[in-house]
Amino acid sequence: MAVPSTGTEVVLTGTGGTEVVTIRRSAPRPPGPHGVLIRVEATGVAFAEVQMLRGRYPAQPKFPFVPGYDLVGEVVEVGSAVAAWLPGQRVAAMPRTGAWSEYVEVRDSELVSVPDEVDAAAALAVVLNGVTAWQLLHRAAKVRSGHTVLVHGVGGGVGILLAQLGVAAGARVIGTASARRHEALRDIGVELIDHRTEDVRSRVAELAPGGVHAVFDPLGPESLDKSWQLLAPGGSLHAYGSSSTLHDTGPWWLPYVALTKRLARWELARLIGRTGGRRARMYYVKSNAQFRADLERLLRMVASGQLRPLIAQRLPLESAARALDLHISGTQTGRIVLVPGLSSDRTVA
Template sequence: MEIVLTDRGGPEKLRIDDTAAAPPGRGEVRVRVLATGVSFAEVQMLKHRYPMQPKYPFVPGYDLVGEVTSLGEGVTGVAVGDRVAALLVTGAWRTHVVITADRLVPVPDGLDAGVAAAATMNGVTAWQMVHEVAKVRAGQTVLVHGASGGVGTLLVQAAVAAGATVLGTASAAKHDTVRALGATPIDYRTEDVPARVRELAPGGVDAVFDHLGGDSLQVSYDMLADGGIVVNYGSATTLDENNHWLVPYLRTIRRFASWWLGKALGRARGRRATFYYVKAGPSFNRALAEVYRLVADGELAPPIDQRLPLTEAAKGLRLLMDGRATGKIVLEA
């Protein structure tokens, strides 16, 4: 069984197909999916706004946690019955997935499959941005946009664990969640966010994690302290634009180019900006192993808003689109 996105539109464009699982080829394994996630990427794909997404129809699903059911020729280092995780970008919303063995990451014994799924893409995204991109350290102050979301909640936790003071934007209904994670909430709907940030961090913040894109990037950049960094990992504010999906990214590149030029000319006070996107490969595998260790040890806790059957993927998308989710929506097969 698989969930197919048939065309541009809303969650009603999903259909459920009854398909047979293919056998694995050389270097591949077949995995029975136990849990997968609903992410903003799928919301973008509904509107054909995600970079280089497949042509309709296709099966969405960015990541998965599952159990190996069969091995292709030449596969070593993994056995039938092993629990594993993988980053696919698309194709995870199935009951069975065939994938190359080198993309698999072991899931620790005792770690719930749904929790592992909530930590897979979101956990690596947060961990790499905090530790490898912004290199957050004790004594710094950072701002997390969307601090109650699937990635945002983990960004807050990772930055707090690094010893930073964290400010996080969220709607008022989600402020208790943000506080419980260790951050100071800012209501992006009713408060002047830059003014509130200046009040809490008069010298500016050392990092801003911005999934909004568009005009938000300039606002984020202007809130930086000397030597600070904006990490842009999305373009949520451009979701409803009626243009080619590439246009918002070209605007962002132009904006970044002006900042890079200013930095080269010594006019940026050491401030900088960079892109981040999560991608499969050895770096992802290493980071996910570390994220799973932190989750298993109780040092990182990915919040799960709801667990839904895979057949209710449309409901999960609607919850995310309506802004009603706090943390991750997990689909269980």
């Protein structure tokens, strides 16, 4: 397979609404010595891209840039020093930006093999969100059968997979989500609380009077105090985002400073034995050897039918602005996936 002469990519030209989302044609370059050029089959829309659109994602590139956290695709061409990959193989990766493009170069060591039988959108759904959920649950919180956990934003991309994987591990999962998402989440086996109309703290206290073993909280500093109070002795709080500060003004890093201060205070209290064994940690997903091992495991779970990621929509890459609007609207439950080459918008049941 030769390097194609041109491909489509999506560019964010500055902060704002989806009017700053631009489609352009560009010529893919032959890969560098350790590079692998991939024809993208599926790339995801996540909260991260919404934050980038607002200029509020930690350490995002300067505008203009091509966003796109994760991808699944087929190898087109490999660099001169690449031994492990061949044209025609299916791969997944998490480059963090750049994936909203028909052709993407990724370093050879960052790739994971995708089984032929796995649908591209289903595979894509477990790259960023699946590995994040798996690592929060199994590496950070070490959730076991019989544990009770609270998942904030359980109708979100990470939250749904946290719930599915938690239930698969034998845990009791309580989750917060807007009522409009409850129907789509019913079959997962999660006990739902509508955070918009119910008092989350008292509802969780009713459902789990002794507290919960773990809380997974992507909402930000304000939410963390309440989450901490819901922990059982020995329980753990896992902060992994700041979703509720999307519309804040001021520097993007302010909520993270507030978040870090709280975590430091609790860690100090834990070290002097004042927390009843409770602990709080920040989690960040990284594209490293653990990430690849966990992604391989998740792809095997998808291939065997043990894990069925929810796909809300598959849209052409050129519909990136619409995909972002749909994500922001909160009307979709499940991953919105961009598919280069898809000719017309298609909703998947």
